[in-house]
Amino acid sequence: MENNEQIFEPMTYDELKEQINQGNFTEVFEFLNDLYTDFSDDDKSIFNAIRKEYITGVAKNDAHFISRLKVFVGGIKKLKKTQPKSSPKKKTVSYQELIKSARVHFELNEYDKAIEIYEKVNNIKPDNYQVWFNLGIAYKKTSNLQKARKAFEKAIQIQNDDYQAWYYLGNINYAIVKPKDWAIKAYQRAVEIKPDYLEAWYSLGITYDDINKRHEARKAFRKVLEIKPDYHEAWYRIGINYNSFDPKDFTKKLNKETVLSERERANLAINAYMKALKIKPDYHEAWCKLGFTYRMIDDLNEAIEALQIAIKIRPDYIEAWLELGHCYKNINQKQEAINAFEKILGIDPNHYMAKFHLDNIKSQ
Numbered sequence: 076m077e078n079n080e081q082i083f084e085p086m087t088y089d090e091l092k093e094q095i096n097q098g099n100f101t102e103v104f105e106f107l108n109d110l111y112t113d114f115s116d117d118d119k120s121i122f123n124a125i126r127k128e129y130i131t132g133v134a135k136n137d138a139h140f141i142s143r144l145k146v147f148v149g150g151i152k153k154l155k156k157t158q159p160k161s162s163p164k165k166k167t168v169s170y171q172e173l174i175k176s177a178r179v180h181f182e183l184n185e186y187d188k189a190i191e192i193y194e195k196v197n198n199i200k201p202d203n204y205q206v207w208f209n210l211g212i213a214y215k216k217t218s219n220l221q222k223a224r225k226a227f228e229k230a231i232q233i234q235n236d237d238y239q240a241w242y243y244l245g246n247i248n249y250a251i252v253k254p255k256d257w258a259i260k261a262y263q264r265a266v267e268i269k270p271d272y273l274e275a276w277y278s279l280g281i282t283y284d285d286i287n288k289r290h291e292a293r294k295a296f297r298k299v300l301e302i303k304p305d306y307h308e309a310w311y312r313i314g315i316n317y318n319s320f321d322p323k324d325f326t327k328k329l330n331k332e333t334v335l336s337e338r339e340r341a342n343l344a345i346n347a348y349m350k351a352l353k354i355k356p357d358y359h360e361a362w363c364k365l366g367f368t369y370r371m372i373d374d375l376n377e378a379i380e381a382l383q384i385a386i387k388i389r390p391d392y393i394e395a396w397l398e399l400g401h402c403y404k405n406i407n408q409k410q411e412a413i414n415a416f417e418k419i420l421g422i423d424p425n426h427y428m429a430k431f432h433l434d435n436i437k438s439q
Contacts, residue, residue: 314347
């Protein structure tokens with residue numbers, strides 16, 4: 076029992092005596108029966124003996140029933156003291172109560188506890204889509220990606236047309252499965268179900284870029300922009316796509332599209348970065364990539380200007396300082412280049428490329 080006073084909460088000694096005086100024996104016996112269930116099996120025989128002694132006195136209209144009542148209550152008190160505190164009655168929790176409890180922990184970001192309860196729920200009834208979906212999210216949040224993957228796969232088996240489950244499965248496949256085809260298939264299924272699913276199109280584009288399918292990646296990013304024209308990350312990714320483009324990627328499968336020259340690709344990348352910056356002027360990554368692209372086509376003044384803006388927005392942006400150092404080196408501004416590479420080492424003393432270029436300049 077949870078505490079020493081719990082047995083007597085329903086009825087005190089005086090209340091019990093009053094019930095007897097009024098002849099309300101139903102209430103008395105209900106109290107006794109409730110009390111009976113609180114005792115272990117070993118003590119119930121003793122309890123029965125005490126109860127029999129008491130009931131006999133009442134049934135015979137014994138004039139000394141108050142004395143017998145005292146004996147009875149005294150016996151109860153004695154039994155109560157011998158009761159083990161570690162044997163409370165266990166409450167059976169229903170299926171719906173388990174789901175509700177898991178959901179509370181889930182919404183409080185208590186994912187380990189939510190997982191524990193959701194697993195119990197699945198042992199009871201393993202065909203609840205929402206339970207598997209939430210379990211997948213919880214496992215993902217706790218970085219248990221293999222179990223998250225299995226949970227989302229189970230959710231999809233139950234409800235095959237849920238685009239979110241396919242999207243999350245794509246994210247996990249992208250992270251842990253090689254080749255990336257499994258991630259692509261999941262993202263494709265997500266956008267097949269929900270054609271305006273921006274996040275899935277964007278992730279699909281990134282995945283295609285990762286496996287050097289530049290044309291397919293651009294198509295996915297442009298689909299993002301059809302859905303949300305001011306999605307600056309998509310323009311930025313298109314810029315990177317053109318920067319990364321390998322002419323060998325072009326085959327007859329790409330219809331009549333011709334191989335672009337390096338300058339043509341650079342101009343397309345610059346245009347994409349400009350559009351990203353028009354939407355988000357403080358996008359330091361785009362300013363840096365813009366500077367890099369200008370440097371690739373030897374437009375060094377434009378490159379330096381873009382890189383300086385990137386650094387102004389984020390002074391500790393190592394990639395921009397590195398590009399700036401290259402630009403100054405290319406126009407033979409030796410001291411400015413040294414300053415740029417030394418700035419990097421002030422941020423990261425172990426930066427290999429900065430050390431290499433700094434030593435190279437100083438040795439000239």
